Amino acid sequence: MKxxxxxxxxxxEVCGMKKRFSAEELRELRNLIPINTVIKELLSVSSKIxxxxxxxxxxxxxxxxxxxxxxxNLARCYHCEKNFNPIDMVMAVKASQFIDSATCLQEVLGRxxxxxxxxxxxxxxx
Ligand SMILES: [Zn+2]
Numbered sequence: 001m002k003x004x005x006x007x008x009x010x011x012x013e014v015c016g017m018k019k020r021f022s023a024e025e026l027r028e029l030r031n032l033i034p035i036n037t038v039i040k041e042l043l044s045v046s047s048k049i050x051x052x053x054x055x056x057x058x059x060x061x062x063x064x065x066x067x068x069x070x071x072x073n074l075a076r077c078y079h080c081e082k083n084f085n086p087i088d089m090v091m092a093v094k095a096s097q098f099i100d101s102a103t104c105l106q107e108v109l110g111r112x113x114x115x116x117x118x119x120x121x122x123x124x125x126x
Contacts, residue, residue, distance in 0.1 A: 019099060019102075019103055021099075021102055021106075025102075025106065026087075026102065028109065029086060029087055029102055029105045029106060029109065030073060030085045030086055030087060031073050032109055033086055033105060033108060033109060034070065034073065035068045035069075035070070035073045035074060035075050035084075035085070035086055035089070036054050036068055036070070038086040038089055038090070038105075039054075039056045039068070039075060039089060040056070042090075042108065043089065043090065043093045043094070045057055045059065045093060048064070050064075053067045053068075054067065054068050055067060056068070056075065058077040058079060058080060059089070059092040059093045060077065060080050060082065060092060061077065061079050061080050063077065063079040063080075065077065065078040065079045066078065066079075073085065073086065075089060086105055087101050087102050087105060090104055090105060
């Protein structure tokens with residue numbers, strides 16, 4: 001019985017830590033951070049502009065046959081024929097799980113909102 005209770009406690013601690021994201025939160029994570037920023041600034045993936053398009057080194061095949069679409073906020077590799085939203089991109093580059101990748105992007109979003117608010121407060125006082 002004691003062992004059973006200890007097991008339940010461990011289960012709750014470990015599984016309770018797993019954050020859940022609402023559909024709205026996931027929508028924000030996929031849309032509010034520009035995909036080019038995720039690739040270039042956040043993940044430091046090699047990138048270049050060619051033919052007027054932002055190209056990045058695909059984390060799956062290491063080819064530059066890629067482009068991004070700011071209107072859908074998706075990145076595409078024509079070689080792998082795969083689309084990446086910001087969460088997919090973090091998972092592919094960091095080889096991390098979905099929850100960890102989403103948590104990481106949410107942290108970025110939270111901090112940038114704090115900074116924006118700080119700047120707005122400074123503006124108001126000036
Ligand atoms: Zn690829």
